[in-house]
Amino acid sequence: MALLRLVLNIIWLIVAGFWLAVGYVFAGIICCILIVTIPFGIASFRMASYALWPFGRDMARKPGAGGGSTVLNVIWLIVAGWWLTLGHIATAIGLAVTIIGIPMAWASLKMIPVALAPFGNEIVHTGHQREPWQF
Numbered sequence: 001m002a003l004l005r006l007v008l009n010i011i012w013l014i015v016a017g018f019w020l021a022v023g024y025v026f027a028g029i030i031c032c033i034l035i036v037t038i039p040f041g042i043a044s045f046r047m048a049s050y051a052l053w054p055f056g057r058d059m060a061r062k063p064g065a066g067g068g069s070t071v072l073n074v075i076w077l078i079v080a081g082w083w084l085t086l087g088h089i090a091t092a093i094g095l096a097v098t099i100i101g102i103p104m105a106w107a108s109l110k111m112i113p114v115a116l117a118p119f120g121n122e123i124v125h126t127g128h129q130r131e132p133w134q135f
Contacts, residue, residue: 005056011100012107016091017052024048027080039072040080043118050114050123054107059114062122069120077116084115 009017025048031041050057062069073081088108096105114121 002056008055008103008107009053012054012104013052015101015104016095016108017054020051020091021048024051039119040076043072043076046123047111047114047118051111054110055103056126057123058110058126059121060124062120065120072119073117076118081116085112088112088115 024044028041028044028048031037031044050059088111092105092108095101095108114123
């Protein structure tokens with residue numbers, strides 16, 4: 001199973017992951033330059049990490065996350081979350097055209113919860129005990 005994840009992650013990195021991560025890092029740098037939006041920049045860097053190597057990792061609720069993360073998620077959803085979601089859906093449709101692209105399309109769809117609600121959630125390795133992600 002570990003070998004399959006490695007192969008899928010390498011294919012993902014070549015097909016879509018690298019450029020997706022570059023986009024998230026670029027957005028994170030812009031957010032960090034604008035001092036008020038530093039939390040959004042940190043969330044973008046976290047999403048870039050997930051975009052580079054998605055197979056074998058999932059999103060889970062961070063223990064102790066409270067109302068502040070919900071407020072930030074609502075702001076994120078209005079400003080960027082729904083655009084990112086549409087981008088991941090479009091990418092998944094494009095990847096699903098070929099049989100080899102179906103797992104890559106699944107990885108793109110798996111990133112939708114991260115794109116919608118990056119605050120109060122964390123990226124964990126698959127198979128660990130955890131609470132499911134929440135908005």
